[in-house]
Amino acid sequence: MQPPPDSPTVRVQAEDFDPSREETSLTAGRRDVGAVVSFTGLCRDEDGTLAALELEHYPGMAEEEILRVAREALSRWPLVGLTVIHRHGVIRPGERIVLVVAAARHRGEAFAAAEFLMDYLKTRAPFWKKERRADGAEGGWVAAKGADDAAAARWERGGG
Amino acid sequence: MKAVYFAWVRERIGLSEEEIAPPREVETVRQLVDWLAARGEGYAAAFSNPKTIRAAIDKSHAAPDAPIASAREIAFFPPMTGG
Numbered sequence: 001m002q003p004p005p006d007s008p009t010v011r012v013q014a015e016d017f018d019p020s021r022e023e024t025s026l027t028a029g030r031r032d033v034g035a036v037v038s039f040t041g042l043c044r045d046e047d048g049t050l051a052a053l054e055l056e057h058y059p060g061m062a063e064e065e066i067l068r069v070a071r072e073a074l075s076r077w078p079l080v081g082l083t084v085i086h087r088h089g090v091i092r093p094g095e096r097i098v099l100v101v102a103a104a105r106h107r108g109e110a111f112a113a114a115e116f117l118m119d120y121l122k123t124r125a126p127f128w129k130k131e132r133r134a135d136g137a138e139g140g141w142v143a144a145k146g147a148d149d150a151a152a153a154r155w156e157r158g159g160g
Numbered sequence: 161m162k163a164v165y166f167a168w169v170r171e172r173i174g175l176s177e178e179e180i181a182p183p184r185e186v187e188t189v190r191q192l193v194d195w196l197a198a199r200g201e202g203y204a205a206a207f208s209n210p211k212t213i214r215a216a217i218d219k220s221h222a223a224p225d226a227p228i229a230s231a232r233e234i235a236f237f238p239p240m241t242g243g
Binding site for chain 1: 235
């Protein structure tokens with residue numbers, strides 16, 4: 001078994017990304033990967049009411065905090081590779097916001113690590129969404145959901 | 161120290177960042193919130209409900225009772241909504 005990567009790939013960027021290319025590059029040249037779980041989060045139109053999301057972020061901390069969560073995932077599960085990309089700026093319905101790709105020998109740890117990453121990103125990574133409404137009215141800041149806190153908290157009970 | 165603000169905290173204060181010099185008796189994040197809230201109407205609106213305010217010291221999450229003495233940069237923002 002090859003040693004786990006000590007540095008996951010983390011990118012915070014305005015540009016779009018290509019999930020299949022990230023998946024391919026994570027496993028390129030490896031023969032020990034049995035499972036790749038890729039999660040892509042998209043911008044929803046909220047039944048036609050949303051024109052776009054403006055994603056504000058804290059430059060520097062956003063990268064550092066995602067890296068902290070990614071390293072935590074690597075310490076919990078025997079992953080072979082991990083890539084996390086989070087966009088900022090104006091994102092329209094149908095466009096991609098976030099990507100998590102976890103590669104492992106077996107599917108259990110790849111699924112678990114990807115879900116852990118997403119649950120923690122939602123409550124710990126310094127990003128804030130503001131809505132641009134389709135009807136032109138002033139949009140508001142998206143409120144944090146208690147369900148997201150609960151989803152993150154369940155990993156603190158020894159999950160994984 | 162530098163204070164930085166994000167999302168509706170930034171909008172209510174009307175600044176994205178500023179240099180602040182709190183007095184020595186302001187020792188924790190919670191006390192700094194109270195001190196900032198007294199600086200004017202926008203600050204009072206931003207910090208009217210401390211439970212909805214999150215803080216980071218030097219780009220790392222900080223609890224309300226965290227000491228601020230060695231902070232170079234302290235950030236205030238609402239609960240995060242990324243992902």
